Amino acid sequence: MNDIALVLWLERMYRRLRDTIQTRTIPALQSYFEESRTGAEVVWSRSPAHIRWFVFAFLFAAASRFWRLDMQSLWLDEGATWAEVTGKSYAVLARELISPDAAYPLYHLLLKGWVDLGGDSEFWLRLPSALFGALAIALLTLFVPRQPQRGFLLVLAATAPMFLWHAQDAKVYSMLLCVAVGLTMSHWRQKRWWALLLVLPFVHRLGFLMIAVLLITPALQHTGRRRTAYSIAAFCAGLISVVGIVDSIRAKAVLGAPTVFPLRSLFDLVARFLADRRWDDQIFSLPVWLWILPLLALLLLGTKQAVDAARTGNAQSLQLLFLAYIPVLMIVLSYGTTSSFDARYAVFSAPAWFVLMTNGASWTVHNVRLGKRHYSFVRVGRMVLLLAIAVNLVNLFEPARGIFSGAPVKEEWRVVMRELANRVNRNDVVVLHPPYALPLYRYYRRVTPDPLPRPVMFTVFSEGYRGSSTDLVAQREYQRRSFDVQFKAAVAGKHRALLVIAADHAAQIDPPIDAQSPYGWVGLYFQYPQKTWPCGGLDRYGVALLCQSFPSIAGTADAPQPEKRIDAQFGEELTLRGITIKPLGIFYQPNGTIPIELYWQARQPPLQNYHMFVHLCQRCNEPPFAQNDGPPLMGYGEAGMTKTWLVDDPVHDERSIVIPKYIKAGNYAVILGVYDDSGKRLPVVSAEGGVLGGDRLIIATIRVINESVIIR
Incomplete structure (x- = not known):
């Protein structure tokens, strides 16, 4: 077959294929989808009205619960959930169903299967709670027999901050809400009521x-x-x-922990249920109790209606009142005088509260005269309801505090762990406080491909005092002495210590020493270092990273020494004595770091506070692929200001370059330079060579092979 015949044959085949698609394939697909659409429309139109409403309510509630589901980091309790479901086998979790020590075993058992199915990302861990939350609201609306009350309840509950919090939290409480709703809307003569009753103790x-x-x-x-x-x-x-x-x-129980009183606990519980805030919090500089007045008004109106109905023998209203208030009073009286009080323990009363509030929206005032106008009735309850929904929306979008404000409202472990990964060095010791935050440390090790050091934890603060159980001063002194001994042993031989601390949680076992600081003994040791150099850190919502560098190797009088000695002069004042560059693991990896220790000393008293930069480059006359730029020790303390350096006094400065995620294979250079406040670089002189342009020094060469960076 010659070329012309081949072209003609291909053209004929193309036309046949085109005609087949146009005359057969496309009409067949159109017919199939039309039949499917028609069938779905028929099924939908024939479905009972309450089923169609349920589907709509579920989708409406789910939309707000799925939005930004993984924007916030996991917080302490969610970390504990992750540790439970990934650290225990199915057999262990199944045995916990009948264990008195397990608080909510069924949730952990179901979540383990869920994690095995789709992984343990933040979104996937929270997705069951979002689904249970949407299901709970959709079911709750069916408790109200007619419109527009169903719509009122849907919007009121879907925008409730407390419901949204639990729906975006990898904890059991959204599932508990769902079961509580099922029991609230059921009757004891129904089989589902008994089924849910049997399941409830395994849920919580x-x-x-x-x-x-x-x-x-x-x-x-x-x-x-x-x-x-x-x-x-x-x-x-x-x-x-x-x-x-x-x-x-x-x-x-924690010795010395602050306690509350039942009345204050009741106020906090009301504020949590209605606004997911504490009673003494503020929204836009106004007290919370002022904002929740419309919600309280609806609750009181609905309660009055339920009481009137219960007096006539209405069993459903009587049960609604019991569910709304008896658990709340029991929780307040039980936990209200301890530091363990938490409003979520009574969360199964919340569905009854919202049903009562919706019923309160039916309040109508008759024969109202406003000026010259006369109204036969005014639906005051609906006006209050609209105001209550507006309060919910203001709460959700309040800058810096609202769930949907875009600001962090949960502990920012993801950010702090990334900062730790960007800074940690082989010669560092990492301290974690409190010890029960370890699951979050383990979970967020995934922010870097490099292996992070196993953290040091001081359990002395949670073990209790081995003497008098009532002498708080003696206990605190015992903890301080024990911590001091354990800390010195932990940092022996290290160059630097990094502390990851969740202050609010640490305060439960290591209370603040004074009102000027949120930290106890561990945090204060880093916040106000003695005989060490502060080296910066990061303070984010609920968790912080603190740093201190040791002028001499901890436990000795010897200054740290470089693994690779370099005698390079930067200007007339600074000498680079050497460097240490070691990977945290076996290889350097994309998105990992290149930890670098720079060893300096002053030849003569520096006249300025200099800055150092390290660049990762290939063609080093072009912009670098990555860099680290700043003063030594991030500019903290006297050691962070070169003007304070003494002649021949050794200083070591740890810093890291974050390797880009996507980097081509090839050879790369790590170069170092120094510049003053005006941006002028100091000239470099090195007997070993490697000087670029007279003001930059090649301190290492790396090679990228198969997305791994190996030092040579």
Whole structure:
């Protein structure tokens, strides 16, 4: 076949293929999708109205719960959840279903399967909570029999800050809300009520308290043996919950921790339920209690209506009142005098609160005269409801505090761990405080491909005092002495110490020493270093990174020495004695770091505070691929200002270059330079050569092979 025949044959085949697609394939696909669309429309139109509403309500609630689901870092409790589901086997988690020490075993068991299915990213860990949260709201709206009350309840609950928080939190409380909604809208004569009742204790052990409350209503509705049986069951469930609460308080008791009072706890719980804030917080400089007045008004109006209905023998209203207030009062009275109080322990009362608030929106005032106009009725409740929804939206988008403000509202472990990864060196010791933050340290090691050091933790603060259990001063002194000994042992032989600390959580076991600082003994050791050099850090929401460098190797009087000696003069004042460059792992990797230690000394008293830069470059007359630029020790302390350096006094400065994620294979140079405040670079003189342009020095050469950077 010659070329012309081949071209003609290809043209004929092209036309046949085009005609087949136009006359057969496309019409067939159109017919298929049309039939599918028509079938879906038929199924949708034939579905009961409450099913269609449920689907709409679920999608409406899910939209707000999926939005920015993984924007915030995991916080302490979410880290504990991750550790549970990834650190335990299915067999262990299954045994915990009947263990009295496991608070919410069913959630952990289900989440482990979920993680095995799709991984353990922040989004995937929180997705079950978002789904349970959307499902809870969609089900809750079905409790209201008609419109527009259903729509009111949907918008009010979907914008509730507390519901949104739990829906974007990898904890059990969104699942608990969902089960609580199912029980709230069910009747004890229904099978699903009994099924949910049996599941509830496995969702959360405090579910026994809700079971006790739920059994009160059928006990009052029956007589004879059935009343006795329901009463005994309610008493047993209540007794189990009380014993569990007492054990929980004992386990969490911390000597010297601040306590609260039941009335204050009640105020905090109300503020948490209605605004997800503390009672003494502020929103736009106004107290929280002022903002939640519309929500409180709806709650009180709905409560009055429920009380009136319960007096007429309405069992549903009676159960709604029991669910709304008995668990709240029990939690407040039990935890209200301890530092362990947390409003989320009573979260299964929240659905009843929102149903009551929606019922309160039906408040109508009749025969109203405003000026010359007369109104037969005014729907005051709906006006208050719209105001309450507006308050929810203001709360959600309040700058720096709202969940949807874009600002951090959870501890920023992701940011701080990335900063730690960017700074850590082989000769560093990393301290983590408090020790129970270890799961988050382990989780966020993934921010870098480099292996991070295993952190040092001081358990003396959580072990308790081995003397008097009531002498707080003696306990604190014992902790200080023990910590001092343990810290010196941990840093022996190291050049620098880095502290990762969650101050609010650390305060539970290592309380602040004075009101001027949020830190206890561990934090103060870094915040106000003695005989060490401060070397900066990072303070972010809920977690901070602090640094101190040791002028001499910890535990000795010897100054740290470089592995590679270099005698290079920068100007007339500074001498580079040498460098140490070692990978944290076996190889350097993209998105990892090149840790560098620079060893300096002054030849004569420096007249300016100089800055140093290290560049990673290939064609070094062009902009570098990556760099680290700044004064020594990040400019902190006297050692961070070269004007304070003494002649021949050794100074070591640790810094790192972050390797770009995508970097081509080839040879690269690491170059060093020094410049003054005006930006003028100091001239470089080195007997070993490697000087570029008279003001930059090649201190190392690296080679990138298969996305791994290897020092040579």
